[in-house]
Amino acid sequence: MKTRIYIIILFSIGFFLFSCKSDKKYKPENLRELTNIELREKAINKTLFQLDDAIYKNESGLVISKDSIKKLNTKSWFLERYVDNNGKIKELIIRKATEKDIAFKEELISLFQKTPIQVSNIDCSKQEEILSEIYKLDQEMRSGNNIFDPEIDIQNLITIKNLIKKCGMPTLEEVNSKQMSAIWLVFQHADNDIRKEYFPLLKQAAKNGDIKKSAIALMEDRILMYDRKPQIYGSQVIKDNKTDKWKLYNLENKETVDRRRKEVGLNPLSEYLKRWDIEFKVKQVK
Incomplete structure (x- = not known):
């Protein structure tokens, strides 16, 4: 468990892009990019790639140090994986992730975990x-x-x-x-x-008293959010793409949310949301 193997086939980890932009995108010579089909197969078979010898580059072909990329956020970037004739990853090209890239990363994670x-x-x-x-x-x-x-x-x-x-x-x-x-x-x-x-x-x-009810409430909200349904307890917040600020994810029956939160041991929603600088002013029905 403690061996640190980078699972790029599952997560397409992205990092910060260091470079001056170029009109012509860099493509490695004598290497081929792994296809989505290959990555899906790897996820299903739980096959891991060892990346100790792989080189990270940006879209202009400039090398990025591993010490630098380890410190950066992984969610907004995508890695194109290029392998040699033996199927070993030699170069990783970092680029900004699209919505399609993000959905594909989630698919790979799901395939791996469901196997x-x-x-x-x-x-x-x-x-x-x-x-x-x-x-x-x-x-x-x-x-x-x-x-x-x-x-x-x-x-x-x-x-x-x-x-x-x-x-x-x-x-x-x-x-x-x-x-x-x-x-x-x-x-x-x-x-x-x-x-x-x-x-x-x-x-x-x-129900048996072995796990806190508040923890189960948070999990239920997360399940509902990922299913694109209104949450119950108001525990889930998301980033507003237009303002880049946090906002409360869709909540059902807002006027009675504090009653539901109290039943599972959670504090009032207005207090909970302060950590994200979100105001909640819906009058509560007791």
Whole structure:
């Protein structure tokens, strides 16, 4: 799990583009670009590419250092992957991602995560240690100035699915609250279809008192948002493409949202949205 393999076939990771713009786009010589069909096959077969020797370039052909690209946001950029005759990636061309690119990256992630996995040799007596390690890995790369590594999310998901399949859903009688929250974190950061698949199990755990109801509320809102349906608790915010500012994602029954939030242990929506400088002035019906 700790081996850092860059999974470009799954995520088409993009980084900042260093260069002066050129009218003529650079194309590597004696290399060919991997097709979408090949990338889909790699995702389905869980085939990983080792990129230690690959060179990153911008659309003008200028080399970009790996130290520089590791510090930058991965969501807005796309990588074209060029391989030699042996199928080894030699060059990665960075360009601005289009809406089609973003949709394709999501498709690859979904294909990889949905692929059936075989139960690994998990020792159920060590599930406390396993969940503690997963919690640590998930949170460390999402805090401070650490680099986001999508491989960690993939490996965490595989481990959690295996643990549940072999040992059953843990309870607070077996593990502590932080270890239980590790399970929620992994599914919250997974593909939406996987969230929906495991949501009933997580919701039942919340009813049993093993997971916070507030966490399940956040997951339900996220599922609804990705399904392009109105959310219930107001936990999801999105960027406005015109203003580049945060705004509240579509919310049903706005006048009673605080009542619903209180039922699951969440603070008033107007207070919650302050962290994104969003004002919520809808009068609440008590």
